[in-house]
Amino acid sequence: MRRRVAVTGVGAVTPLGVGARTMHEGWLSGRSGISDGEGHCSDFDPGAMLTAKAARRADRCTQLALAATGEAVVSAGWADGPPCDPERVGTVIGTGIGGITTLVDNQDALRDHGPRRVSPLGIPLMMANAPAGAVAMRHDLRGPSYGTVSACAAGAHAIGAALRMLRAGDADAVVCGGSEAPLVDLARASFAAMEATSTSGVSRPFDARRDGFVMGEGAGILILEDLEAARERGAPILAELLGYAATSDAHHLTAPAPDGAGAARAMRLALADAGVEADDVDYVNAHGTSTPLNDRAETAAIKTSLGARARGIPVTSLKSAIGHLLGAAGAVEAVATVLAVRDRMAAPTLNWGQAEEGLDLDYAPDGPRPLTADRPVALSNSFGFGGHNAVLAVGGAPA
């Protein structure tokens, strides 16, 4: 029989604050973490949890990952180390861009002072696998470790890869998720040049007035363990990671396929991997970026993959409350989905007020929706520039 996988711990640093619960409760109550058109983690103080040396040896995207991991391991009961051989613990953490602050600072040093003033920490801090390497080092996790890079699907790909790693028997537990710290002028200007970001500064997924995404920073981390082993040690089981699938649009560098075919295929394959039917799905945690193209294509994909069921369930976007965390988005959304099925409550899509023809699902704009199933099943969608689609299927904790 295939190995089953439990989520035993979660951690998050988001514009709603430090902590997964802070994010979950903030979103449920309709609070927004966006200010001045961006999602800053203004409550995050790297010095509060990292030594001066560790903080200096980490780009902000790695600092955020270390902070979220610190919370996740404590919540899983791993404060004193993993409950199994550390050589059997993997680390998979995605990022869309990596250490862009480090990149920009070193480019400035090169231009203004010449090559001898470029820091030896330049490459090791900016590399996209730095968060995974730093987390493995800090917690002495000696199994397979690497980063996933697929733009705004990177966090979800990391969690999917971790699920596969567990099922393949390459590890008995995996620390996984995503991290991003993109709030620098280079990223602002580049996303603005392609007209991907909102000029109004309002994240309103699925609303007719949406005009682009609101960029944010943060990290989300999940602890995955063999379900039976987790039960045996009496671990807190927050949810079961039921399935995962990934596809490619093979359509355009930045635009999704207009009919959402690649996304729909990923959703169907994730359901098949989870061994559940469309009619079993109780909630979709949408990618919901607030861009004109995504929200239309994603709505089409949800209808294609779930059929009639699509109209009977809430479809909500965390990005309405925190903005788009790029490579961390899929990870913080997976954390939110885990807590939604655990508490059997789907948080609302904020700022929604005007319907658009064809965008006619229940985006739950007026408040949370209870999930009445004993063990709700939820999908968490993530789609990235490059045509990458990754979908996770999460179920309530088994009795």
Next chain:
Amino acid sequence: MPATTTHSEVETALRDALVEFGAEAEAIHPDATWEQLDVDSLDLVELAQVVEEDFGVQITSHDMQNLKTLRDVSDMVVARSA
């Protein structure tokens, strides 16, 4: 830059850099070894950059192999800037 560089100037600059790198300020003294200060190869490259910027003395990675303490570095800088 002053006409002659003193040990005290070099050691102050190195001390400030090491504190910025995360070393314990109380643990820093001229004869503490890099190991005692938890200074690794990446820190040493950055120290060499500080020395070059502040005192105009270039220290190569080959030089660094023979420099085990802060005093070793300041001796070399003072000698070369004399």
